[in-house]
Amino acid sequence: xxxQVEGSRAVAExxxxxxxxxxxxxxxxxxxxxxxxxxxxxxxxxxxxxxFLLVESEFGAMSACIGASAAGGRAYTATASQGLLxxxxxxxxxxxxxxxxxxxxxxxxxxxxxxxxxxxSDAMSQRDSGWIQLFASSxxxxxxxxxxxxxxxxxxxVPVMVNMDGFVLTHAMEAVDIPxxxxxxxxxxxxxxxxxxxxxxxxxxxxxxxxxxxxxxKYLEARRQLRALDVVQQAAxxxxxxxxxxxxxxxxxxxxxxxxxxLVGLGSLLGTAADVVDELRDDGLPVGLMGxxxxxxxxxxxxxxxxxxxxxxxxxxxxxxxxxxxxxxxxVRLTLAGTPVVVHDVVAGLGGRPVTxxxxxxxxxxxxxxxxxxxxxxxxxxxxxLAARALEAELAREEVGP
Amino acid sequence: xxxxxxxxxxxxxxxxRLLDPSERTEQSGAGRTNSITSGHRxxxxxxxxxxxxxxxxxxxxACGGRMVTVNATGCLEVFSTPYPESAWRVPWLxxxxxxxxxxxxxxxxxxxxxxxxxxxxxxxxxxGGTVDIGIGCLxxxxxxxxxxxxxxxxxxxxMNTGAQRSxxxxxxxxxxxTRPVGRRIGNAFGTGKSLPAxxxxxxxxxxxxxxxxxxxxxxxxxxxxxxxxxSRYLHVLVPCPxxxxxxxxxxxxxxxxxxxxxxxxxxxxxxxxxxxxxxxRRQVPVEDYLRLQARFAHLFGEPGHPDVVARLQRQxxxxxxxxxxxxxxxx
Amino acid sequence: xxxxxxxRHGTVEVRIHGRGGQGxxxxxxxxxxxxxxxxxxxxxxxxxxxxxxxxxxxAFCRVSDSPIRAHDPVLDPDVVVVQDPTMLHVPGIxxxxxxxxLLLVNSVRHPEDLPLPSSRAQVVTxxxxxxxxxxxGRPLPNTALLGALxxxxxxxxxxxxxxxxxxxxxxxxxxxNAALAEDGFRIGRDHHATGADHAQAG
Numbered sequence: 001x002x003x004q005v006e007g008s009r010a011v012a013e014x015x016x017x018x019x020x021x022x023x024x025x026x027x028x029x030x031x032x033x034x035x036x037x038x039x040x041x042x043x044x045x046x047x048x049x050x051x052f053l054l055v056e057s058e059f060g061a062m063s064a065c066i067g068a069s070a071a072g073g074r075a076y077t078a079t080a081s082q083g084l085l086x087x088x089x090x091x092x093x094x095x096x097x098x099x100x101x102x103x104x105x106x107x108x109x110x111x112x113x114x115x116x117x118x119x120x121s122d123a124m125s126q127r128d129s130g131w132i133q134l135f136a137s138s139x140x141x142x143x144x145x146x147x148x149x150x151x152x153x154x155x156x157x158v159p160v161m162v163n164m165d166g167f168v169l170t171h172a173m174e175a176v177d178i179p180x181x182x183x184x185x186x187x188x189x190x191x192x193x194x195x196x197x198x199x200x201x202x203x204x205x206x207x208x209x210x211x212x213x214x215x216x217x218k219y220l221e222a223r224r225q226l227r228a229l230d231v232v233q234q235a236a237x238x239x240x241x242x243x244x245x246x247x248x249x250x251x252x253x254x255x256x257x258x259x260x261x262x263l264v265g266l267g268s269l270l271g272t273a274a275d276v277v278d279e280l281r282d283d284g285l286p287v288g289l290m291g292x293x294x295x296x297x298x299x300x301x302x303x304x305x306x307x308x309x310x311x312x313x314x315x316x317x318x319x320x321x322x323x324x325x326x327x328x329x330x331x332v333r334l335t336l337a338g339t340p341v342v343v344h345d346v347v348a349g350l351g352g353r354p355v356t357x358x359x360x361x362x363x364x365x366x367x368x369x370x371x372x373x374x375x376x377x378x379x380x381x382x383x384x385x386l387a388a389r390a391l392e393a394e395l396a397r398e399e400v401g402p
Numbered sequence: 403x404x405x406x407x408x409x410x411x412x413x414x415x416x417x418x419r420l421l422d423p424s425e426r427t428e429q430s431g432a433g434r435t436n437s438i439t440s441g442h443r444x445x446x447x448x449x450x451x452x453x454x455x456x457x458x459x460x461x462x463x464a465c466g467g468r469m470v471t472v473n474a475t476g477c478l479e480v481f482s483t484p485y486p487e488s489a490w491r492v493p494w495l496x497x498x499x500x501x502x503x504x505x506x507x508x509x510x511x512x513x514x515x516x517x518x519x520x521x522x523x524x525x526x527x528x529x530g531g532t533v534d535i536g537i538g539c540l541x542x543x544x545x546x547x548x549x550x551x552x553x554x555x556x557x558x559x560x561m562n563t564g565a566q567r568s569x570x571x572x573x574x575x576x577x578x579x580t581r582p583v584g585r586r587i588g589n590a591f592g593t594g595k596s597l598p599a600x601x602x603x604x605x606x607x608x609x610x611x612x613x614x615x616x617x618x619x620x621x622x623x624x625x626x627x628x629x630x631x632x633s634r635y636l637h638v639l640v641p642c643p644x645x646x647x648x649x650x651x652x653x654x655x656x657x658x659x660x661x662x663x664x665x666x667x668x669x670x671x672x673x674x675x676x677x678x679x680x681x682x683r684r685q686v687p688v689e690d691y692l693r694l695q696a697r698f699a700h701l702f703g704e705p706g707h708p709d710v711v712a713r714l715q716r717q718x719x720x721x722x723x724x725x726x727x728x729x730x731x732x733x
Numbered sequence: 734x735x736x737x738x739x740x741r742h743g744t745v746e747v748r749i750h751g752r753g754g755q756g757x758x759x760x761x762x763x764x765x766x767x768x769x770x771x772x773x774x775x776x777x778x779x780x781x782x783x784x785x786x787x788x789x790x791x792a793f794c795r796v797s798d799s800p801i802r803a804h805d806p807v808l809d810p811d812v813v814v815v816q817d818p819t820m821l822h823v824p825g826i827x828x829x830x831x832x833x834x835l836l837l838v839n840s841v842r843h844p845e846d847l848p849l850p851s852s853r854a855q856v857v858t859x860x861x862x863x864x865x866x867x868x869x870g871r872p873l874p875n876t877a878l879l880g881a882l883x884x885x886x887x888x889x890x891x892x893x894x895x896x897x898x899x900x901x902x903x904x905x906x907x908x909x910n911a912a913l914a915e916d917g918f919r920i921g922r923d924h925h926a927t928g929a930d931h932a933q934a935g
Binding site: 004006030116117138165167168169171172173174175268269270271272274275352354355356357358 | 761762765766769774775776777778779781801802803804805806808
């Protein structure tokens, strides 16, 4: 049923319908409304037998989820930014032990300097953790992805991170349809662990693996992750069949069929960009849009097939790899190696600076007119003069020698 | 008239056939679980391997085999699970270094949510994973009174990584990071923390200390603890022949001397108050305890540090007075 | 301004200014919920920050007949609502306002008496705090202002707004705020009819 509701609340209600056994929660902006809503839902008995753990840190939260999952229960937590970093040690632990935990990350910038606003640097920092990373472009998709996430996780026994833009989506109130309990039950069978702590069938979970076996274990994990691309798509297809709505999947495309210039991005900026694509198309410009919904594992084939024949691809990164460059852009470049596509690497929307329609319009039209640089990182929303003065001052200070 | 005390050799031995069968230790019986079985890679004389078997076998008997365990990174975890082998005959999960308490909390919650809370949860960690890196999660577990029995095997240092100093290392001890070189006489005085005291400050249902020298006492405390609900903490002194520089045949003897010198007080506490104290049977000078350990060797010899030894004796005396270890009431 | 003047794609964009504790975010959400009850697409979101009463707060609302995909901030508002008249000097409070837009200010004064740099938009004042004091006993201006906005522009209907209010507030507060919305609505509607700049109370 369609309801006008805050994104966080919608996600919380969806998660409660997924019948988690344990929800561990530690508050951090901008995830707080999710865990607050879940606390109420559990207390009101709307989340079944769910145990709600008010833990002492994010490290405690993920640790509790690991224990809960290993004991044979469906486990969930949510975090953002610094909280994600604080549980960083536990992330590859969860994926390495094949625990199908689901976690919401309300994407927020990493400090220092401390910044509570939205960008993708937190998720990017954990892209090698062995977790599947999905990105929601709207609150409706965020809701849908959580159901799909549990299904994917429990099918592959790999943990899944559902990313939704902090504040921009979590605190936005929109019309959202939350799947009925019966629909969720149809999509999510009762939890069955790959291995669990059980006195009736004792096993040792988490041995010390030395050089003689580690490579094989890691290789198998890497291969399994690639299978996730198929599983993610299947989960989206099953969701569409049961709920009657298309969402999730591996990539999303908009008006790329006869496009020459395509913008690539993650998350909520895709909705804003779609409006601009329509506007420019009305003016006759052959532009399109591609969203990467499943960022890890990286959908190599889908990206190459969609973008391989484009003239220009503009990658809008909302994170920067300090010392190296773009992250999303690097993945796109690698994928398009050997094709004649001109790839533009753009970094914008950091630390909550909004991705505006003007910005998207500028990027697409400049790329179209061959005015956008393709051999360096472009910072289109940077205060150029201010940055230049600051750099000059820094260098001048450093030149003071003996 | 002087009261005579008679001590029978073997009174406290594990397999004393003079005892009624119901009073014998679990370890002395052939029906014990052998929760951690032979083939593991511990050093000879390892106090932790001994304690883990005693603790888990006693726990398995007391709860009818309905328990699972979570183990922090450390010696016990490393020497018991060299892939593809495992020494564990009970359900066992390796957590990380600092989160055994949080993982165990998650396990307990999950079991309850699934309607399987007849299964008890035991967390195991060394002193490093308890008092230092583990303290945040542990305090959280205590504060929430989560239904976990947390057992700390205290060998007073980060032994698995080469015997570095931890927050449980006693003063004046030589470790890899507190060698008596230059002006240093080992680990500094005025540092360190008592996890039993911290546990008691959380007013959890049950806190107890024990050593591997007294199996009856250790087993009894495990049995008591495993039957209770809420957070329970057991702190077991386990000598490490390698890290302490003791003879591998001396593990039990050294542990006994730690208790009998008053250096390691053995007691129980309920809801934050000391309720039972294990009296010192025959007090020994701290020096008798220290001289068996190479980690204190620098305190002896020419010229040695008699002042430091005296200071350690005073520490033991304070401990005796505080807990009433010599046939007195706790002060 | 009326719906015939609504901008591109039939979308109306509203920006609401106030201070923490004055129900600015609630106002945006009530507006969005009212539009939802009328079968329209609506989006409400705050400009975000740490929790702090008394600090300037901004919230946005978009209402449209087609699905709303964008998630960028409202830069070219059709309506700006200022819940606290002491904020009129804050830089950016009129940002993006074009001729034809509406600036609705909670104030007992006439627009020309406001401490406001000249505005490109049409300025209307409503004594919302006074109305609220009479109904609620507290100067919480948001529902009266929303009612006035509805009366002035028809962005939502009064019944839809009241339904949103009753769904949000409980007990006596629900009815008091619903009545307050009607107070504001009458003023806005009458003003719209007369074309006067200052909406008279009563």
